[in-house]
Amino acid sequence: MRKKAAILSAFIWGSGQFFIGRERARGIIFFLTQIAVTAVEFFTGYWPEWLMGQIDEFQIRLYGGFFTKGIWGLITLGSNPGKDHSMILLIRGLLIIFVLVIIGGIWCWNIIDAWKSAEKRKNSVLISENGFRRKYAKLFPYLVLSPITVIFLAVIVLPIICCVLTAFTNYNRDHLPPGNLLSWVGFENFRKLFTIPIWSDTFLRVATWTVVWAVTVTVLTYFIGMFQAMILNSQYVRGRKIFQTILILPWAIPQMISLMVFRNLFNGQFGPINQILLDMGIISEKIPFLTDPLNARITVIIVAVWLGAPMFMVMMLGTFSNMDQSLYEAASLDGAGRIQIFRYITFPLVFLATAPLLVMNLAGNFNGFGLIYFMTKGGPTNSELQFAGDTDILISWIYKLTLDQRMYNMAAVMSILIFILIGAVSLWNFKRTASFKEI
């Protein structure tokens, strides 16, 4: 009975419920859904004409319905240069896949429902008014979340999938839709990135610098922030409030403004820092802060520390005030010195409390686009590198590849790699926190 109902519903939706489960209304609703889906496909395409034999040679591109055409677009990425826009076909195809997944979900639900309704009939359970209310309570979270999910899928998930798929196409400045068609190239771009010297060299150098940059900045901001917090926390400080307000400013001032100011402050030709150093006689010629590779790297790190340290300072002040004073008293009674207290009590406690923040900050600096782009735009340009400058980190290189060079496919490959790396580190970080176990 149950099997029969499920099989019936698998072909004609709702028929199992209708004939075997005796749930007429439900059966009809499922059946109407199937009719609607089929009708959309049937009438948006030229299927009636085809059935009547009016079309000799059936081409999905011209005559396909909503669904078949969408899938055709996703698979072929168009066949008529100038008329088919491959990127739009790709996105439309994905949208249609989403719709199909939802329809598939309804189909599965319909089969399970047929099974259940046959079972209910066997056990002759009556559906009461209460059952409806329980159903509503069960469905409530889905009802509320579905509009949000749709927005989220369309604006976040779809572009990410699209970006991932781009990595497997030849979407670059030599193949720009709508003038040209794109095609699937498999892992060709990945192969290129690792085997063609100019790409692999650039990738290796940029990636190395990205890691050096992220680790240096994070470690420096962390310890300078900690040092500053300890100084501020000292019992001898007078005017603590004033100093604290001043020292928090780099965090409070919009970061982009600060970066744009620093960019000018360190300007090699006209910047005031050079001018002052010259006037004071400390240097005899202007220092190219942002145009010499090494100088530029040091400068961006200094600026990043200026911007980042106050955050750690504030967070650690919070940790200090939460710390158990009796530990310190006990330690000093035992004759521990200042350095010992720091090494064995303060540091371990603070580190424990701020470790997740440290990892988050590391990931943030790894992808610290603004810090690089607004200071140097990745420059100074290096002709040995493929479209990258000496201070470019992976993410700013990707940005340049996308917007300036239109190497969308290579940019997408790199995005995937970054995502895997950052995702793995953050997930590892997160898995250790308490809130992960609670969900």
Next chain:
Amino acid sequence: MKKKGMILFIHLELIVASIIVLVPVFWIIMSSFQQESSLVSATLIPKSFTLENYRRLFVETNYINWFWNTLKIAAVNAVFSVFIVMITAWIMSRFQFRGRKTGLITILLLSMFPTFLSMTAVYTLFLTLGMVGNPVSLIIVYIAGAIPYNTWLVKGYLDGIPKSIDEAAYLDGCGRFQAFFKVLLPVSKPIITYCAVSQFMLPWMDYILPNMLLSSSDKNKTLAVGLFSMIDGKENSFFTTFAAGAVLIAIPITLLFIFFQKYLVQGVAAGADKG
């Protein structure tokens, strides 16, 4: 004697650190009152003070337009983001349903994918929908982008509120939404403040998305895009006007930050705790 040295050292360090922090701030404020317009002449202490740069900012550039554009986007973004995030987090925190855990992990993973890496696709998507150049597209991206991280944050906060208070509300005959709006929302004020303020501050300093999604006409820019266009050239001949613009916007945002500092610090701490 040792103690005295310590006090001296501490205060010396604090003063040096304060100077390092204040020099760029001081310099940009001074530059905004400078007579000449280019970077060359922007010395630490100007030779003469003038309000000319501020006048030029309002008369010769579209600063006021940029400001209004950004303010509108920021306000709408703050309101809708908070609303959507609160609802999502509430469902995730208070209801048990199939797919909940999968959903939470999925958004967590996706939140690690920087929004702008998929910007070409976002751009093409809005191009397909005919919405490029429309600020609504930007707001939609901001709101959707706010969901993953903030949902986790707020969910963590709501988990900390005892369930008995919703149950009491249900017993009093409240519906689900009533219980949410009348009971849970009022006690979540700190986290709402954090989300609202951080979402409000976001558009002021975001560059990539508005640069891409808004039309390129100068009038429709947001503040960040407009300001950066002023100093992007090699000569920086509008430098002092830029300085005036930067000072004018930095002041309210900085004050906003300091005013809500308590909530922002709590938010960051909770964020680190939650992942």
